[in-house]
Amino acid sequence: DTGVSQNPRHKITKRGQNVTFRCDPISEHNRLYWYRQTLGQGPEFLTYFQNEAQLEKSRLLSDRFSAERPKGSFSTLEIQRTEQGDSAMYLCASRTSEETQYFGPGTRLLVL
Amino acid sequence: QKEVEQNSGPLSVPEGAIASLNCTYSDRGSQSFFWYRQYSGKSPELIMFIYSNGDKEDGRFTAQLNKASQYVSLLIRDSQPSDSATYLCAVNRANTGGFKTIFGAGTRLFVKA
Numbered sequence: 001d002t003g004v005s006q007n008p009r010h011k012i013t014k015r016g017q018n019v020t021f022r023c024d025p026i027s028e029h030n031r032l033y034w035y036r037q038t039l040g041q042g043p044e045f046l047t048y049f050q051n052e053a054q055l056e057k058s059r060l061l062s063d064r065f066s067a068e069r070p071k072g073s074f075s076t077l078e079i080q081r082t083e084q085g086d087s088a089m090y091l092c093a094s095r096t097s098e099e100t101q102y103f104g105p106g107t108r109l110l111v112l
Numbered sequence: 113q114k115e116v117e118q119n120s121g122p123l124s125v126p127e128g129a130i131a132s133l134n135c136t137y138s139d140r141g142s143q144s145f146f147w148y149r150q151y152s153g154k155s156p157e158l159i160m161f162i163y164s165n166g167d168k169e170d171g172r173f174t175a176q177l178n179k180a181s182q183y184v185s186l187l188i189r190d191s192q193p194s195d196s197a198t199y200l201c202a203v204n205r206a207n208t209g210g211f212k213t214i215f216g217a218g219t220r221l222f223v224k225a
Contacts, residue, residue, distance in 0.1 A: 033213070035215075040120070040217065040218075041217050041218075042116075042200050042202070042215030042216050042217050042218050043156065043200075043215050044215075045212060045213065045214070048207075048212070056207060056212070089155075091155055091156075099143075099144050099161070099204050099211055100146075100158060100161060101158075101213065102158070103155040103156050103157070104155060105154070105155050106154075106155045108153075
């Protein structure tokens with residue numbers, strides 16, 4: 001257990017529904033990352049927060065994806081109008097100013 | 113060309129042997145290098161990081177970095193069946209406000225008992 005928690009751990013939804021995932025980073029970590037990982041691939045960067053500011057968003061992230069980190073603590077990732085191609089493991093990681101990041105257990109999404 | 117490339121494997125080694133995992137990267141601006149282990153259905157777990165050219169040892173693991181060749185490797189000595197997992201190579205490069213981590217697709221390692 002790295003100290004990064006994610007909820008829910010699993011989510012099954014129907015195409016077209018909205019889903020929201022939550023990440024609680026290690027408390028002193030001001031940097032928070034979201035990644036998506038599909039079978040046989042490494043994690044792909046989605047977006048990055050430093051405190052409450054979203055500093056970078058991947059071009060992979062369509063307009064259906066939005067992320068927030070109010071007050072620089074926990075973060076949420078919302079996917080609107082889910083598609084089958086959104087099925088993946090969504091990983092959250094956090095770190096301090098040091099370069100080592102720590103991953104949460106992930107949320108596995110299945111869109112039917 | 114992918115920014116971080118790894119042989120997908122599977123790499124199969126007998127128990128007790130040395131497993132050698134390799135990774136190349138394309139961005140010469142990459143500053144630090146990481147190896148993660150990922151068991152099936154689990155999230156990546158950091159094994160080692162290396163910043164400078166040369167070798168870095170931690171227990172049964174040795175990371176090797178050659179920036180001139182843009183090459184990173186991980187050696188696992190006395191391989192155990194519990195080492196069977198996917199090993200992800202990752203590199204950090206500077207971006208807005210900090211660092212961005214780029215992962216390879218991973219190499220599957222299978223250690224035969």
